[in-house]
Structure formats: C-alpha cells, structure tokens
Amino acid sequence: MATEDEVVREVVEEVVEEVVEEVVEDDSTELVVSKADVVLDSVELEIDEDLESETVLLEVTDMELDSVSVGSINEDALIVGSVDVVAASGSTMAVDLKNICAEEERGEANAAHTFCVGSLNCYRRGDKLTLSLSVYPSDEYLSRELMPMGMSCFILQPDRAGVPRPSKLEVTSSTTFSDESFEQAKAWIETCRSHHHLCSRGTEAWFPTRLIHIGDLTSDGDTTRLIHTAEEAPTTPYVTLSHRWGQVQLIQLLNDNISSFRTRIPLSKLPKTFVEALHAAKKLGISYIWIDSLCIIQDRDDLSDWFREAALMHKVYSHSYCNLSASDARDSTEGLFRARDPRTIQASVNLCMEGLDEAQAYLPVTFADADGWSRNVPWCPLNRRGWVFQERMLSPRILYFGHEQLFWECGELEAAETYPEGMPDTIRSQGPGAGLKVQDPEQHLTRLKSQPGADSDLDLAEAMASIWSSMVSAYTSSALTVAGDKLIALSGIAQQLQSIFGDEYVAGMWRSRLAIDLAWTVSPNSKGVRPLEYRAPSWSWACVDGLIMVRDRFRPWTSLITVEAVHLDHADSGTTTGNLTGGYVEVTGKLRHLAIAKLEGTGWVTADGIFYNPVELDAKEQDTDDGVPKHSIYGMALMTSRTSTDLIVMLLERVDREGEVYRRVGLASIPSQEHIVTFLMVSALESADDTREARIRIV
Numbered sequence: 001m002a003t004e005d006e007v008v009r010e011v012v013e014e015v016v017e018e019v020v021e022e023v024v025e026d027d028s029t030e031l032v033v034s035k036a037d038v039v040l041d042s043v044e045l046e047i048d049e050d051l052e053s054e055t056v057l058l059e060v061t062d063m064e065l066d067s068v069s070v071g072s073i074n075e076d077a078l079i080v081g082s083v084d085v086v087a088a089s090g091s092t093m094a095v096d097l098k099n100i101c102a103e104e105e106r107g108e109a110n111a112a113h114t115f116c117v118g119s120l121n122c123y124r125r126g127d128k129l130t131l132s133l134s135v136y137p138s139d140e141y142l143s144r145e146l147m148p149m150g151m152s153c154f155i156l157q158p159d160r161a162g163v164p165r166p167s168k169l170e171v172t173s174s175t176t177f178s179d180e181s182f183e184q185a186k187a188w189i190e191t192c193r194s195h196h197h198l199c200s201r202g203t204e205a206w207f208p209t210r211l212i213h214i215g216d217l218t219s220d221g222d223t224t225r226l227i228h229t230a231e232e233a234p235t236t237p238y239v240t241l242s243h244r245w246g247q248v249q250l251i252q253l254l255n256d257n258i259s260s261f262r263t264r265i266p267l268s269k270l271p272k273t274f275v276e277a278l279h280a281a282k283k284l285g286i287s288y289i290w291i292d293s294l295c296i297i298q299d300r301d302d303l304s305d306w307f308r309e310a311a312l313m314h315k316v317y318s319h320s321y322c323n324l325s326a327s328d329a330r331d332s333t334e335g336l337f338r339a340r341d342p343r344t345i346q347a348s349v350n351l352c353m354e355g356l357d358e359a360q361a362y363l364p365v366t367f368a369d370a371d372g373w374s375r376n377v378p379w380c381p382l383n384r385r386g387w388v389f390q391e392r393m394l395s396p397r398i399l400y401f402g403h404e405q406l407f408w409e410c411g412e413l414e415a416a417e418t419y420p421e422g423m424p425d426t427i428r429s430q431g432p433g434a435g436l437k438v439q440d441p442e443q444h445l446t447r448l449k450s451q452p453g454a455d456s457d458l459d460l461a462e463a464m465a466s467i468w469s470s471m472v473s474a475y476t477s478s479a480l481t482v483a484g485d486k487l488i489a490l491s492g493i494a495q496q497l498q499s500i501f502g503d504e505y506v507a508g509m510w511r512s513r514l515a516i517d518l519a520w521t522v523s524p525n526s527k528g529v530r531p532l533e534y535r536a537p538s539w540s541w542a543c544v545d546g547l548i549m550v551r552d553r554f555r556p557w558t559s560l561i562t563v564e565a566v567h568l569d570h571a572d573s574g575t576t577t578g579n580l581t582g583g584y585v586e587v588t589g590k591l592r593h594l595a596i597a598k599l600e601g602t603g604w605v606t607a608d609g610i611f612y613n614p615v616e617l618d619a620k621e622q623d624t625d626d627g628v629p630k631h632s633i634y635g636m637a638l639m640t641s642r643t644s645t646d647l648i649v650m651l652l653e654r655v656d657r658e659g660e661v662y663r664r665v666g667l668a669s670i671p672s673q674e675h676i677v678t679f680l681m682v683s684a685l686e687s688a689d690d691t692r693e694a695r696i697r698i699v
Contacts, residue, residue, distance in 0.1 A: 177337035198411035226261040237321035238288035246331020271332035314492035323395035336401040376402035378431030386480035432474035469550035494577035507540035515559035523547040561589035617666035
C-alpha cells in the first residue's frame with residue numbers, strides 16, 4: 001500500500017502534467033510553459049466517509065505554469081480539472097472546484113459540495129506566468145475559518161450543481177450605458193415590482209417635497225428643472241441617486257437660487273454623475289429624480305429645511321421606483337457609466353477533465369469572480385459611507401453601476417449582468433448589510449430559522465433584535481464626514497422600523513429591550529473614540545465612534561436591572577429619532593465600587609479578589625492612563641445567562657458625588673461562579689466597597 005507522501009506526490013505529478021497552452025488574442029504574447037517546478041510544503045490525507053472519497057489536501061508553491069489543475073481521488077479514479085488562467089500583474093485569485101465527479105457517484109445531496117479551494121497568486125516574469133497555489137479543505141465552515149478575509153477569489157462550479165446559472169446570452173456591449181445593460185435593468189425592475197412580495201412596501205403613491213423634472217437632455221437642459229410636487233403632480237414614478245459628494249464643490253439648492261432652479265437647471269453646471277443619472281432615469285422610462293443636494297436647501301445658516309426633509313428620508317427612499325447607486329465613483333465627477341471589455345464578465349468555460357474519453361473531456365462549468373459582488377456592493381467605497389447605509393436599507397430596489405457591469409439588489413434578489421437570475425450562494429456577500437433589506441420580522445424569522453444550526457425556538461422578538469443588532473454593526477462599520485450625524489443618518493431606518501416593530505426608539509435602541517441592549521461593546525478590532533461634542537448619552541452606542549457589537553443576541557439572557565425611566569432631549573422637536581442634546585436612563589440594580597488592585601492580561605483584579613475578564617472600555621485611550629482608569633470605577637450587575645456562567649457588568653464612572661449620577665465607560669465579564677456570588681451578595685454592613693441595591697441615573 002502506498003504511503004501518504006507517495007500518494008500525494010503522485011497526485012502532484014498528475015496535476016502539473018495538466019499544463020496547457022494559453023493563447024492570448026489581440027496581439028498579446030503567447031505564453032507556453034512545458035514544465036512546472038513544484039515544492040511540496042505540507043500534506044494532509046483525509047478520508048471523508050460522507051462523500052465516500054479520499055480528499056488530498058495540498059499546499060504547493062512556486063508553480064510556474066499557464067493553467068492550474070486541482071483534483072481529488074474518488075475510489076480508483078483521479079479526476080483533475082484544468083482551467084486556463086489570465087492574470088494581471090500582481091493580482092490574486094483563488095480557484096474553488098466543485099464536485100467534478102458524476103452526481104450518481106456521490107448522491108444528489110452532496111452534489112454541490114466543494115472539494116478544494118486554491119489561492120492563486122499570479123504575476124508575470126518575462127514570458128512566464130508564475131503562480132503560488134495553496135489548496136485547503138473547503139466546506140463552507142472550514143473555508144470561512146481558514147481563508148483570509150478579503151481574498152480575491154474566482155470560483156469554478158459545474159453547471160449541474162443546482163446553483164443559479166449565468167446568463168445564457170453572451171454579453172457583447174462595451175459599456176454599462178448600453179441598451180443591453182438597460183434592458184436587463186428594466187427586466188429586474190419589472191420582475192421585482194410584479195412578483196416580489198417582500199419588495200412591495202411603500203407602493204402607495206407618495207412624492208418628496210421637491211423633485212427634478214428631467215427635460216430634453218440633448219441640449220443644455222432648457223427643460224430640466226426643479227418642481228414642488230404639491231403644486232405640480234409628477235406623471236411618472238421617481239428614482240433616487242446615491243453618490244459620494246467627495247471634495248469637489250457641488251452645485252447645491254440654496255434659498256438664493258431656488259427660483260431660478262424652478263425655471264431651469266443648466267446641465268453644464270451639473271457634475272458628471274448627476275448628468276449620467278438623468279440619462280439613466282430617462283433610459284428606464286422615468287422623468288423624475290431626487291438628488292439630495294438639489295432637492296434639499298443646503299444653506300448652513302438656516303437648517304430648517306434640512307431638518308424637515310431629513311425627517312422624511314425614510315419615505316423618500318422607500319417610495320422610490322429604484323435607487324441609482326454610483327458605486328464605482330469616488331466623487332460626483334466620475335459618473336455612473338464605465339467602458340468594459342465584455343470578455344471579462346463571461347461566466348461559462350469548459351473544464352478539461354483528466355481520465356475521460358475525448359467526447360466527454362470537457363465539462364461546462366461556471367467561472368465566477370467570487371469577490372465581484374462584495375467589491376461592487378457591500379464593500380464599495382460608496383456603501384462605506386454612513387448616510388448611504390440607510391439609503392441602501394430603505395430603497396426597495398437598487399441598481400448598482402459597477403466597474404464592469406450592473407448589479408441588482410432588492411428584498412428577494414441579488415443579481416448581476418453575469419447572473420441575471422441571482423448570484424450563486426458561493427459568491428454572495430456576507431458583508432455589512434447582507435440580508436437586511438428584509439425588515440419584516442416574520443420574514444426575517446423565517447430566514448433565520450432556515451439557516452444551518454438555527455434555533456427552532458426563535459421568536460419574533462428575537463428576530464427584531466437580530467435585525468437591529470445586525471444593522472447597528474453594519475452601520476457603525478461605515479464612516480461619517482460629520483461626527484454629529486451619528487443618529488440623524490440612521491433616523492430614516494429608525495422611523496420605518498418603529499412602525500414595523502411597534503416599539504419606542506430611544507437613542508439607537510428600543511425601549512422594550514433596553515435592559516439587554518445596554519450590553520453593547522466596541523469591537524476589539526476597532527478603536528472606540530468618544531467625540532468632544534455631545535451626541536448621545538453614555539449608555540447609548542451612539543456616543544462613541546467604532547464598530548459596535550451586541551453580545552450573543554440569541555443567548556437566553558436574564559436581565560438583573562430594572563429600567564425605571566428614560567428621558568431624552570431632542571434637537572428637533574418634530575422627530576424622536578434624530579439628534580439629541582441630552583438624556584438619561586434611571587435603573588435599579590446591584591452596584592459595587594471596584595477597587596482595582598492590578599491589571600492582568602485583558603482583565604482586572606480588584607482588591608476583594610474578583611477577577612473581571614474581559615474588560616472592554618468604550619474609549620480606552622481617553623478614559624485610561626497606561627490602561628489604568630483615570631477615575632474611580634463602579635460596576636452594576638447587568639445580566640447573566642442560563643447557558644454561561646459569566647456575569648455581565650456595566651462599568652460606570654461617578655460624575656456627581658452629591659447624587660447617584662454616573663457615566664458609562666465600558667463593559668466587563670466575571671467568569672468565576674465564586675466571584676459572581678461575591679459580587680451579587682448585598683452586604684448589611686454597607687461598606688463603601690460592598691455591593692448595594694441602588695437606583696442610579698446614567699447620563
């Protein structure tokens with residue numbers, strides 16, 4: 001019987017023999033490599049009983065070749081696939097090869113399993129393409145745990161794998177402004193409006209205060225003008241535009257020019273993105289568009305119109321026909337449309353199969369850019385902006401103008417020109433905002449329960465908590481130009497969800513869950529910063545900048561505090577979801593002074609011997625000197641769980657020595673059951689450092 005190393009080396013020899021010629025057309029250099037130098041770094045041989053096959057896991061480096069072959073052993077047959085590789089200098093790719101064997105050999109249930117993932121680092125040296133290939137185990141869980149985040153990845157999967165198919169029609173147009181692209185866009189819109197139940201919210205007639213009426217775009221826009229919808233009813237639906245303002249000075253609606261705008265808006269004064277958005281709307285058959293800087297008065301010395309219109313933002317986007325997203329533009333001078341080589345977005349290739357007769361030697365497979373969706377949608381520069389997050393969440397339909405093709409997102413479909421019927425699960429994004437356009441709790445609950453390993457006992461309250469906590473994490477991973485916009489930039493979503501949830505919105509949280517929602521933390525991978533200007537009470541996550549995480553929202557937490565009262569001072573009396581000028585919460589619970597004796601790793605040890613770990617400060621650099629708190633710290637027992645021994649403690653700083661007034665500075669856990677008992681035990685002696693039952697105000 002062959003040893004493990006002998007088996008692996010035999011596989012490697014078979015793999016490298018699968019080198020093929022790459023002929024690049026259009027006068028490019030023809031690259032031919034006849035031999036590959038292979039260095040075997042590590043080997044692991046596993047038997048997968050479920051698939052009844054042996055899977056060889058290889059790590060191979062310094063492979064100089066024009067094509068990559070990866071394979072697996074199934075019984076006695078070595079099945080190897082080859083794919084031609086065309087790589088730009090310095091690019092990184094990966095190959096994900098799905099179930100090359102015949103379905104009857106594995107059973108339909110396992111037909112979509114992935115055998116191996118290869119990370120492929122590509123660069124040219126002279127007339128050679130040099131590749132560094134690593135192959136890893138790649139079921140969904142292991143891929144997520146082992147593969148580096150952000151890897152650029154190309155995926156191969158058989159056409160019969162039961163995943164969405166690429167377009168049957170070859171994309172031939174050389175621009176995203178083509179009739180071909182817009183016919184696809186109109187098809188997505190029509191399908192969504194006619195057949196998508198989850199996207200039907202906001203279908204009743206409603207129009208913003210002002211719209212741009214798109215006139216003749218062949219001249220200088222003599223008939224493009226601003227209208228007041230109360231005076232002039234629109235004759236078609238309207239679209240909205242999401243764009244980055246950037247550093248350029250945009251034409252803006254002001255009190256001084258509103259009269260002239262109602263007569264004429266000259267196209268020559270508009271940035272490229274605005275002009276192309278007008279053309280895109282026209283091509284979709286729409287005569288009206290809403291653009292923030294042209295439909296809201298932008299005078300800085302009079303913000304009354306801005307506050308009034310900001311309060312309507314949830315309606316502006318949720319009632320739009322479609323949102324046009326300038327996702328590939330760094331600012332409004334770069335436009336929507338892009339030139340492209342249509343060959344770069346073809347998704348069907350033939351995979352060469354070793355060991356089959358000539359008639360069956362090529363297997364049709366889908367070849368997809370696994371990071372294409374992520375780069376163009378959740379991780380595109382536009383969607384990293386705080387204000388745009390709510391535009392994305394509120395819009396029922398979004399048309400993304402990407403780098404090489406159009407992308408589509410609505411409540412029931414994520415698609416691209418390459419995949420007009422839906423993105424394959426293997427390349428759909430799990431980035432910020434994924435799955436959050438479905439904001440109906442019952443629908444979201446159904447989706448949560450359908451996920452692998454989901455708790456069948458999840459209820460609507462937990463579904464609502466899931467929606468909001470995911471939104472907060474996604475939103476706080478984005479950036480705001482004006483730090484004071486933290487709450488107002490989320491106000492539209494809050495207003496919409498307030499009516500859906502039937503709950504009271506309080507400073508970024510919900511009244512019915514406030515006792516639990518107080519247990520937010522700043523992610524360890526993010527730096528918490530408390531802005532100098534007041535923005536929110538210290539107990540609200542909105543008081544700090546940083547990625548906010550909600551601790552294990554599905555764990556059965558038991559609150560140990562009682563929320564007695566909540567008071568908020570709103571900057572705008574017309575809305576309860578916008579900016580704040582003050583506020584507090586009053587709670588009753590077990591309070592203890594923490595006399596910190598020493599620091600130990602990520603935790604604290606107090607003078608009474610209680611170990612707190614981890615200790616997560618909201619703004620560590622501002623509130624500590626060399627990791628030691630600048631002020632005296634108190635802890636209030638916040639909650640515990642039936643599935644964990646940890647006690648969650650809110651860390652507080654006393655700000656009024658005459659009264660029980662505190663400021664939140666962080667969160668900590670007590671992992672030891674013995675220490676938890678010590679913390680919770682109320683002393684009859686009422687020593688300064690003992691636990692006591694107290695009603696306190698947190699500002």
